[in-house]
Amino acid sequence: MQVSSDFSSSAFTPVTFANASIRKPAFSQTPAPSPVGRETDDELRSLRQQLIALKKALGTLQNPFPLSHRARIGGEQTQAATTSSSTDLGLGSTPATATIRQSTEEVNTTPTSFSPFGPAFTGSSTSSPTLGGVYDGVNGTDTLTFQVTNGGIVGVSPVLSLEVRNSQAELLETISLTLYQPDDPFTLENGLVLSLGAGSLTQNDTFTIAVSNSVGSEVNPDKPYNGTRNDNPNLEEGRAVSAGSFQVNGTTIDVFANDTLHTVLTRINQSAAGVTATFDGDHETVVLTHNTIGASPTIELENDTSGFLAATKLSGSSSVQGQDEIPDADKPLETLSQFSSVQSGSLLLNGVAISIDVLSDSLHDVLARITASVAGVTATLNAAGQRITLTSQDTIQSLEVNSNGTGFFAAAGITEDTYDPTVGTTARIRSRKGLSPFQAKEIADTLQEIANSFNTIFQFQKDKPVLGPSFAAIQFNLKAAVSDTFHSEGTRFKSQAGINFNFGKSAKHVFELSLSGFSRELLVTKLERNPSLANDLLFGSSAPNDKGLVENLLAVATQTTNDLNAKLGLTGVFVDVLV
Structure with a gap:
């Protein structure tokens, strides 16, 4: 039997019951047109909650009762x-874990390297050379020798020159410095940057550096951020740390120009930020671990004026949330x-x-x-x-x-x-x-929950002369489900099990657990003596396609809930997993 839902804009999906081949009751036809009442979204949300309660109660009755x-x-x-x-x-x-936050990548990701940053000339030259920049790997992995070919005083002599040769004594580059001033940078063809300090360059004096195109650069966590030459901390090119501060979980961490990475991490550990900061040398990353284990603690980093968070690759990082103990x-x-x-x-x-x-x-x-x-x-x-x-x-x-x-x-x-x-x-x-007294009372309690939800649905808009389209549709469909189960029409439906319905306008309750006016206790007694009476009504008989009251009501409640979800959205509604 197909139950109509053609009520104005409600757009409910029709529900088809199993007994269509057994009879054709009057409910199979669309009800005659009538005035359309009004309904609010709040009323529809209340209706949805009662439908969910009805489904939950029905869902506890999935199998026939033991005989x-x-x-x-x-x-x-x-x-x-x-x-x-x-x-x-x-x-x-599974033990609880702590929230962590760490560098997004190595602090220095440069794939090549060179050393030292501050080599020394052989011989009598007093100028101090400094190397920086990023080696592009063009000279492979080798030792490069710099030799003075035109000496003089840095900042005084008009022309100074040096030659760069590889370990095979092959000339790689000639450096010509005209009117050169102390510490001015000069970029070599291989990407390195040379600067010469004040002092003299003696003819034929040399210094050497090692370059590698296979070993990457690494930050030195014990060198000061303002260190030069061989005190250079070797941050990634373009990254720098200066005096300033940043915040960890709202706690301000000061940074000074002569700090090292380790001294800043120690300052974090000694603060009220509630985290432990470490440097992972194997992976060249900074790791912040919350001191409180579990899923709730967070690690917030903000307001950096020192460049520390960017230099350590903590900027843009996100926390890996801890978890509570899971038994x-x-x-x-x-x-x-x-x-x-x-x-x-x-x-x-x-x-x-x-x-x-x-x-x-x-x-x-x-x-x-x-x-x-x-x-x-x-x-x-x-x-x-x-x-x-x-x-x-x-x-x-x-x-x-x-x-x-x-x-x-x-x-x-x-x-x-x-x-x-x-x-x-x-x-x-x-x-x-039959059932034991305890079993019978438990089942009766469940049926009472179903009756309460069912009756509440029929109380909605009871004081209004005309029902809203959605309320008219659900009441019509529920009545059709009951009619289909009892294989009869009309407004009153009685069963030998004591499960009865009265859809008359004067009825106090639609769904009643009684028989001929007796109390609910009669239902308990009948369940004790002959649960098969309730089984046939609730779960269907052995006749083909006879599905019973539980399945018919579930079909209506489930479809109507889905339609209301589509109409109202799921905001503020617990997901209903009962199907």
């Missing part, structure tokens, strides 16, 4: 049926070696199916799902996280444990069996038809 249970007859001093893991599970945890029991089952053999599916407790998804469910998830189910079993993991205990919530009910092909209980060290309560010598255990 019998094992119970204690007579006796005294009964203790609930229970079983536990036979051995420790060996669970642990093994909170990790997906497939990640735990103890549960690697478990398969997704459904285990059975007292005949009630409990779903397991090893890709997403943790051990705690499964145990919580068992406890929340209508199986009447409490599942716990002891404080040390090493053994699972299953205990019947009803002291007179047996505990039936079945992995149902998932392998869960074998992995948990629990033998699949039927466990009886511990009873006195005059007591005996027998199989009894």
Whole structure:
């Protein structure tokens, strides 16, 4: 049966029920045109929340109720049926980690190198040569010799000249310095920059430097930022650090021109920034580690006036957030070696199916799902996280444990069996038809939750003469779902199980858990005696395509929720994973 949703601009997707081939009730037709009421987004959001609550309650009833249970007859001093893991599970945890922030790359990424920065002339020359720049590798890996070919006084003599030769004495370059002033830079053909200090150059005096096109340059963390010649800290070309400051987590860190990398890091460590700063020499990076472990702490860097953050490649870096301790029991089952053999599916407790998804469910998830189910079993993991205990919530009910092909209980060290309560010598255990009182009350409570959500939906806009299009559509579709389930039409629907509906205008509640005016306790009694009456109504009979009330209501609630999400967006709504 297709239920129409042709209500003005509501644009709800039609829902098709399974029993279309069985009958053609009046609800299969589009309702006659009527005045269109108004509805606000806030009203629609409230409607969506009730639909989500309805879906959640319906989702707990996924399988027909057991038709019998094992119970204690007579006796005294009964203790609930229970079983536990036979051995420790060996669970642990992933330790908490700290937030870190480090250089985006090596402090000096130059792929070539040369040394020394401040060589010395042989002989009597008093001028001090200084080398800088970036070696382009054109001369390979070699030793270069600089020889004075025209001497004089730096800054006085009109022309000074030197020759550059490789280790094979081959001439690489002739340097001619006309009217040269002390410390003026001169760029060589291989990218290096030569400067000569005040003093004399003696004919034929030499100095040498080593160059490499295969060994990269490295920063020296113990040389001052304002160091020259052989005190040069060897920062990457174009990077420099001067007097100034920067902030770490709001704490100001001063930087002085004569600081070294290590002295600045020490200053960070001694501050109130709450981080530990280190230099990783193997990777040539600065690493900041928060002193407080866990997922919450952050490392903020800002307001740099010294150039330190740029020179150390911390500018533009981002934090790798720490993580809190993760117990093994909170990790997906497939990640735990103890549960690697478990398969997704459904285990059975007292005949009630409990779903397991090893890709997403943790051990705690499964145990919580068992406890929340209508199986009447409490599942716990002891404080040390090493053994699972299953205990019947009803002291007179047996505990039936079945992995149902998932392998869960074998992995948990629990033998699949039927466990009886511990009873006195005059007591005996027998199989009894129907549900136990505890099971029946648990199911009745769940049905009451469904009824409450269902009735709330029919209370919306009750004081308005004309329903808004969305409210009219959902009420129409829910009524159609009930009509389809009961295989009848009209405004009142009664069942032998005590699950009844009254869509009449004078009805106080649409969904009632009673029969012929009796109280809800009648439903509990009927579930105890004959759960098959409720099974046929809620889950469908053995007839083809007879899906039952739960599936029909879920179809309407799910489709309408999706349509409301499309209309309103998902802002401020918890994601509903029930399908």
